[in-house]
Amino acid sequence: xxxxxxxxxxxxxxDTAHCYGCGRLNEVGLRLRTRWDGDETVTRFTPAAHHTxxxxxxxxxxxxxxxVCSGTGSASAATLRAEGRAIGDGPSxxxxxxxxxxxFLKPTPLGPELEIRGRIVEIKGRKVxxxxxxxxxxVVTATGxxxxxxxxxxxxxxxxx
Amino acid sequence: xxxxxxxxxxxxxxDTAHCYGCGRLNEVGLRLRTRWDGDETVTRFTPAAHHTxxxxxxxxxxxxxxxVCSGTGSASAATLRAEGRAIGDGPSxxxxxxxxxxxFLKPTPLGPELEIRGRIVEIKGRKVxxxxxxxxxxVVTATGxxxxxxxxxxxxxxxxx
Numbered sequence: 001x002x003x004x005x006x007x008x009x010x011x012x013x014x015d016t017a018h019c020y021g022c023g024r025l026n027e028v029g030l031r032l033r034t035r036w037d038g039d040e041t042v043t044r045f046t047p048a049a050h051h052t053x054x055x056x057x058x059x060x061x062x063x064x065x066x067x068v069c070s071g072t073g074s075a076s077a078a079t080l081r082a083e084g085r086a087i088g089d090g091p092s093x094x095x096x097x098x099x100x101x102x103x104f105l106k107p108t109p110l111g112p113e114l115e116i117r118g119r120i121v122e123i124k125g126r127k128v129x130x131x132x133x134x135x136x137x138x139v140v141t142a143t144g145x146x147x148x149x150x151x152x153x154x155x156x157x158x159x160x161x
Numbered sequence: 162x163x164x165x166x167x168x169x170x171x172x173x174x175x176d177t178a179h180c181y182g183c184g185r186l187n188e189v190g191l192r193l194r195t196r197w198d199g200d201e202t203v204t205r206f207t208p209a210a211h212h213t214x215x216x217x218x219x220x221x222x223x224x225x226x227x228x229v230c231s232g233t234g235s236a237s238a239a240t241l242r243a244e245g246r247a248i249g250d251g252p253s254x255x256x257x258x259x260x261x262x263x264x265f266l267k268p269t270p271l272g273p274e275l276e277i278r279g280r281i282v283e284i285k286g287r288k289v290x291x292x293x294x295x296x297x298x299x300v301v302t303a304t305g306x307x308x309x310x311x312x313x314x315x316x317x318x319x320x321x322x
Contacts, residue, residue: 054255065225098265107257
């Protein structure tokens with residue numbers, strides 16, 4: 001899938017596009033971008049040298065950050081699809097994280113591009129549940145479980161961003 | 162508790178002190194520091210403006226990062242105490258994260274210093290389980306559950322940092 005396809009975060013409303021993890025308007029953030037690849041979502045990110053834990057590995061907080069923001073992005077994409085819309089077909093709905101679970105299966109090597117793949121396991125009202133894998137060089141090093149809740153347009157967020 | 166008391170991360174061996182979240186030798190990292198306050202650990206951090214999610218709130222990935230690194234720090238402190246040692250009484254044992262669970266209870270406001278408090282709920286062999294709260298202005302906005310595993314001195318880490 002070419003990197004120039006539109007990502008769900010490209011269409012977050014401006015006032016919700018400053019997230020350090022996934023906001024296109026955050027100048028120092030990670031600017032994560034999530035797209036469809038068939039029935040899964042995919043998000044890619046190459047950590048910087050300073051994102052280290054023990055030398056040679058990616059620190060767990062970054063792994064968690066990647067899973068959080070690809071989770072809310074996946075929830076947004078899934079909501080669009082459930083409504084019969086493609087990414088870019090109007091603003092992307094904005095989700096926040098209600099719960100996150102990460103299992104660190106093995107060290108995530110620092111260096112290669114990381115790939116986070118999301119699978120939608122539940123859409124119920126404003127809640128979307130996403131199961132994720134994070135891999136480096138094709139090896140899954142962590143799994144994530146994200147419960148995302150859609151922000152209402154008229155109120156401030158109800159959970160972590 | 163004055164901020165000049167020693168923190169467990171101050172005594173990580175040099176080759177494990179580069180973590181973006183809690184390594185004293187990571188020049189651009191968060192440099193989290195964890196201390197005892199009675200039977201709980203306490204870690205404090207004031208997010209920067211760019212650590213935003215939805216405007217006015219802290220992004221979920223930072224909340225997770227704070228819980229991860231205060232969790233491994235708490236596990237280290239607990240291991241020292243279980244061995245009858247104080248923080249600074251020799252090198253701090255280094256833990257990595259095997260699992261993390263975060264419940265985002267409400268938005269974490271961006272601005273005030275955040276306080277993460279850890280309670281040790283299990284020490285079994287190389288594994289330590291820590292329950293945590295993260296609060297802003299005295300209000301708990303997230304809870305964390307961290308399973309930390311002690312690194313062996315002779316091998317590379319077995320999980321996320």
